[in-house]
Amino acid sequence: MSRAQLLSGAAVLALAMPVVARGQSGASVRPDSTRADTLAIAEPFPPSRNSGLLLSSGHSYNRVEGLPIMFGPWLRDSIGETLLRADVMGILRTANHFHWDAANVGHNVSLSATRTDPHGGGRGLSAGAASYDIVDAVEPWEMPGSESGLATLFFHRDYRDYFGRHGARAFASLLMSARSSFSVELRDERWSSRSAREVFSIWKNGARWRANPVLDGGRFHIGVLQAKLDSRNNPETPATGWNLLAEYELGSGRITSPGVISAFARPGTPGHVTYGRLFLDLRGYGRVSPVTQLNARLVLAGWLHGDPLPMERRFSVGGVGSLPGYDFREATLPGIDVFQCNTGGLPPAGVPAQCERMALAQLEYRSELHAHFLDVMNSRPIRVRGVGLTVRPVAVAFVDAGRGWLVGQRGEGLRYPNGDFPPFGSFRTDVGGGLDLGLFGVYVAKGVSVAKEPANVFVRLNRRF
Numbered sequence: 205m206s207r208a209q210l211l212s213g214a215a216v217l218a219l220a221m222p223v224v225a226r227g228q229s230g231a232s233v234r235p236d237s238t239r240a241d242t243l244a245i246a247e248p249f250p251p252s253r254n255s256g257l258l259l260s261s262g263h264s265y266n267r268v269e270g271l272p273i274m275f276g277p278w279l280r281d282s283i284g285e286t287l288l289r290a291d292v293m294g295i296l297r298t299a300n301h302f303h304w305d306a307a308n309v310g311h312n313v314s315l316s317a318t319r320t321d322p323h324g325g326g327r328g329l330s331a332g333a334a335s336y337d338i339v340d341a342v343e344p345w346e347m348p349g350s351e352s353g354l355a356t357l358f359f360h361r362d363y364r365d366y367f368g369r370h371g372a373r374a375f376a377s378l379l380m381s382a383r384s385s386f387s388v389e390l391r392d393e394r395w396s397s398r399s400a401r402e403v404f405s406i407w408k409n410g411a412r413w414r415a416n417p418v419l420d421g422g423r424f425h426i427g428v429l430q431a432k433l434d435s436r437n438n439p440e441t442p443a444t445g446w447n448l449l450a451e452y453e454l455g456s457g458r459i460t461s462p463g464v465i466s467a468f469a470r471p472g473t474p475g476h477v478t479y480g481r482l483f484l485d486l487r488g489y490g491r492v493s494p495v496t497q498l499n500a501r502l503v504l505a506g507w508l509h510g511d512p513l514p515m516e517r518r519f520s521v522g523g524v525g526s527l528p529g530y531d532f533r534e535a536t537l538p539g540i541d542v543f544q545c546n547t548g549g550l551p552p553a554g555v556p557a558q559c560e561r562m563a564l565a566q567l568e569y570r571s572e573l574h575a576h577f578l579d580v581m582n583s584r585p586i587r588v589r590g591v592g593l594t595v596r597p598v599a600v601a602f603v604d605a606g607r608g609w610l611v612g613q614r615g616e617g618l619r620y621p622n623g624d625f626p627p628f629g630s631f632r633t634d635v636g637g638g639l640d641l642g643l644f645g646v647y648v649a650k651g652v653s654v655a656k657e658p659a660n661v662f663v664r665l666n667r668r669f
Contacts, residue, residue, distance in 0.1 A: 254280040258293065264353030267413040268366040269339050270299035270403040271353075274312070285328075286319040295338065299401035307398075310337035318379075326382030333374045339398055340369050342419070342516055343557055345483070351665040360408035365557070367419045367516050368396040383434035391426040395419065395516055397461070417463065420514040424457030441668075442489040443497055451483040452508075455517065463515040477511040487669060495572040501669045506561030507611045513560045520557035521564055521606035521632060528604075528636060528649040528662060559608035566604040566669060570640070573597040598640040600647070600667075605633035640667065 256278060263272045272295050279290040295310035316332025341364040356362045371393030378386045400416040429452045436445035456478040484504045492498050505519050631653055638647030644665050651657040 253282075258291075263339075264349035265357045265403075266339075266341075266353065266364065266366060267356055267362040267400050267403055268299060268398045268416055269297040270401065272297050272310075272339070285322050286317055289316045289318075289332075290314070297339070299403040310339070312336045312338060320379070326379060328379040330377040330379060330387075331375065333372065335372045337370045338368075339366050341366055342518070343520060345485070346520075348666065354665070356403075356405070358406045360405045360411045360413065362413065365417055365419075366398050368394075368398050370394045370396070383432075385430075385432050387428075387430045389428040389430070391428070392423075393426065394421075394423050395514070396421045397463070417515070418461075419463045419516055420459045421461035422457055422459040422514075424455050424514075426453060426455045428453050436489060442499075443491050444489050446489070447485075447487045449483070449485045453481040453483070453517070455479050455481070455514070459514065477514065479510040479513050479517070480508040481506065481513060481517055482508050497568075497570040499568045499570070499669070501564075501566040501568075503562070503564040506559065506609070512611070515557075518557045519559050519562045519608070521559060521562045521608040528602075528634065528647055528660065528664070528667075558610060560611040561609040562606060564604065564606040566602065568600060568602045568669070571599045573599055573639075596642060599637070600640050600645065601637040602649075603633070603635045605631070605653075607631045
């Protein structure tokens with residue numbers, strides 16, 4: 205093992221715990237990793253000016269960046285009821301070797317101000333701007349970053365595709381309460397494909413990574429309208445309430461280097477595109493009894509109008525996050541592949557999400573086991589003192605179904621390189637169950653729409669939606 209790999213491994217192990225500690229559960233949906241937290245919840249005012257230097261992991265471990273390390277000064281100050289936040293962060297990406305070149309370094313500089321109602325209630329206004337050069341995931345909504353990062357580090361398994369984002373943004377947000385907000389954002393970005401690197405891994409360091417796909421490079425002007433509403437009793441372990449994220453995105457730009465799919469999904473040479481896209485995620489949590497819950501989720505997302513979506517803005521209806529019974533990026537049987545929205549005309553490896561529109565529904569039943577058959581043995585929640593961990597076994601049963609569409613220009617002019625036309629709709633559903641131990645759970649899922657597909661056993665961290 206080279207010195208660079210040893211250094212990279214040391215950096216990973218030193219910073220892996222902060223990644224896990226800050227990682228959110230599967231209930232977190234964050235389509236844009238550069239978005240400020242002040243868009244959702246007003247931050248408590250510091251009693252005085254606070255400043256310092258930060259050295260931290262800035263993202264989750266992945267096959268394109270390794271472990272991005274953020275470093276730089278930060279400032280928090282208050283003027284009356286106005287909170288000022290400033291961060292000037294440089295980014296060092298640890299994939300492959302440590303080189304101070306454009307591929308391995310970046311930045312994320314932000315400045316924001318939040319003014320809250322002095323009478324309380326969480327109401328207020330927030331505004332800010334940022335400049336950034338980062339690597340982002342095409343589909344960050346399906347899986348928490350900490351879980352994806354650990355799978356990459358230990359198993360040489362990366363469940364996401366990545367692209368470079370370089371640009372600036374400005375936003376304003378109306379905080380209607382501590383758990384509801386409405387915001388508007390404008391961005392000017394340049395997108396570019398990123399190659400996979402042979403980054404450090406623990407157990408499969410000799411294996412090669414799945415290639416990161418070629419995406420739609422170019423410059424885009426993007427406007428975003430977003431609304432959030434959270435009435436859950438506890439955002440970490442919800443038992444009752446609703447959680448809503450609604451986002452409309454209007455993008456306009458010029459594609460200068462088309463991706464593998466876009467090259468034939470969009471007739472003609474690369475050029476100007478304008479599109480409208482929606483992301484709607486509604487989740488409801490209901491208490492059936494003191495120890496049982498029935499939860500539901502509905503996701504509607506994708507193309508609304510204009511030109512076909514760039515590859516960076518497409519979705520999928522598969523993967524370990526939304527439909528657990530579906531293997532990542534590959535069909536176990538030939539035929540319809542919901543994840544790719546085609547019938548196998550392209551190989552699965554290295555192909556990003558191809559669905560321009562999707563619909564997904566989930567239903568989950570949860571029951572605490574210590575109140576049922578384990579109660580005969582006088583079972584109680586398992587507590588690990590010293591680390592503040594409580595393990596409360598919960599039985600989980602779920603069913604989920606999704607459908608993906610490759611819309612294109614209303615179905616006109618779309619043809620694969622082999623001359624076939626792609627389907628414009630495909631459906632998949634799974635059933636399954638498992639045991640949730642809090643920090644992680646063990647589950648099994650079986651495809652219903654594809655009856656011959658074998659059951660899939662998998663382990664998830666904090667599998668809550």
